Amino acid sequence: MIGVIFGVIVPYIAVAIFVAGVVYRFVNWANSAVPLKIPTTGGQQKSFPFIKRTIYDRFDSPYTWWETVGRMILEIFMFRSLLKNTRYYLDRASQKDARWLWLFAILFHYSLLLVLIRHSRFFLQPVPEFVEMLSEIEAFKGVFIPSVYISGLAIVAGLFLLWLRRIFLSRERTLSLPSDHFALILLLAITISGNIMRYFFKADLAAVKELLMNLMVFNVGKAAAIADSIEPIFYIHFALASFLLAYFPFSKLMHAGGVLFTPTRNMPNDNRAKRHINPWDSDPSVPILTKGITVSGMTFTSKKLDWDTYYSMYTDQLDEIAESDYKIVPEEL
Numbered sequence: 001m002i003g004v005i006f007g008v009i010v011p012y013i014a015v016a017i018f019v020a021g022v023v024y025r026f027v028n029w030a031n032s033a034v035p036l037k038i039p040t041t042g043g044q045q046k047s048f049p050f051i052k053r054t055i056y057d058r059f060d061s062p063y064t065w066w067e068t069v070g071r072m073i074l075e076i077f078m079f080r081s082l083l084k085n086t087r088y089y090l091d092r093a094s095q096k097d098a099r100w101l102w103l104f105a106i107l108f109h110y111s112l113l114l115v116l117i118r119h120s121r122f123f124l125q126p127v128p129e130f131v132e133m134l135s136e137i138e139a140f141k142g143v144f145i146p147s148v149y150i151s152g153l154a155i156v157a158g159l160f161l162l163w164l165r166r167i168f169l170s171r172e173r174t175l176s177l178p179s180d181h182f183a184l185i186l187l188l189a190i191t192i193s194g195n196i197m198r199y200f201f202k203a204d205l206a207a208v209k210e211l212l213m214n215l216m217v218f219n220v221g222k223a224a225a226i227a228d229s230i231e232p233i234f235y236i237h238f239a240l241a242s243f244l245l246a247y248f249p250f251s252k253l254m255h256a257g258g259v260l261f262t263p264t265r266n267m268p269n270d271n272r273a274k275r276h277i278n279p280w281d282s283d284p285s286v287p288i289l290t291k292g293i294t295v296s297g298m299t300f301t302s303k304k305l306d307w308d309t310y311y312s313m314y315t316d317q318l319d320e321i322a323e324s325d326y327k328i329v330p331e332e333l
């Protein structure tokens with residue numbers, strides 16, 4: 001019965017939540033208005049022809065579509081902005097290199113990639129040659145039977161380093177929410193249980209593969225028949241992985257897809273050449289519109305709040321700010 005619950009019912013529910021959740025998040029992001037041009041830039045933006053730009057400037061302050069794509073690729077595969085991680089101390093007017101975070105992040109993410117690619121052997125028949133080859137290359141043989149997968153241990157090390165950072169560094173501890181710890185603990189539980197299964201309490205891998213192959217083609221009866229024969233250690237790992245799948249779309253882990261929709265990264269910095277129109281103020285039939293401005297006899301309005309509504313929504317907070325001698329005045333339009 002445990003096998004049927006955690007081997008068939010729970011994973012199906014988890015995959016359904018994952019797919020629906022990811023689609024929901026993507027549709028929501030794709031439909032969100034981007035009112036401002038906000039690429040984060042660090043380099044020389046495109047300007048007069050005699051102002052030279054290096055290759056770094058092109059990725060820091062992309063102007064064309066291709067430069068923006070290049071920046072995104074470097075961001076996704078190299079975590080380029082994290083490679084600039086520097087800590088500033090305003091009081092001492094000094095800075096400190098904090099790029100070890102980049103190293104920890106790369107260690108975790110690339111290990112995860114390798115582990116997941118290797119896991120495809122449970123889902124694919126025949127197993128693709130490059131998966132076999134990859135497993136062969138990173139297998140550390142001779143000390144332990146079965147051979148030790150380096151990425152399987154490196155992922156645990158990477159997760160511990162990322163977690164210890166949040167525990168021992170006071171600033172990071174202050175900034176960390178319970179959900180930040182939770183994601184790391186969940187991933188640690190999955191990876192540690194996977195390693196325990198590989199090296200200590202072995203599961204019947206042929207049965208695992210048969211279960212997964214049947215689940216994938218919705219051969220529920222056959223999957224349920226196999227499920228009960230598999231060892232409990234597998235179900236600990238599998239239930240945790242199912243939980244991760246269901247939790248993923250609603251958690252910070254969704255940054256994996258969110259990076260593609262991030263305006264600070266996916267917008268070219270061509271503000272001076274092309275006017276960015278706030279979609280809240282735009283009317284597709286008229287190219288340049290600004291709230292309150294009258295163009296060709298038509299005044300365009302947007303969904304902005306007026307001061308009285310805004311004040312009634314945030315009366316307490318605004319009064320509190322005013323008590324500290326700050327002037328609270330409506331914006332002049």
Ligand code: HEM
Pocket residue numbers: 112115118119122149151152153155187190191192193194195197198199203205208212234237238241242244
């Ligand atoms: C559909 C979900 C999953 C299934 C069916 C599954 C299955 C398994 C099995 C059967 C093993 C033992 C392999 C062996 O003895 O060689 C294992 C190991 C392992 N699993 Fe998973 N797993 C799943 C998801 C995950 C996820 C999401 C992660 C990472 C976040 C993960 C990380 C690991 C690690 C680190 C090991 C140790 C051995 C290695 O490096 O391959 N697993 N998994």
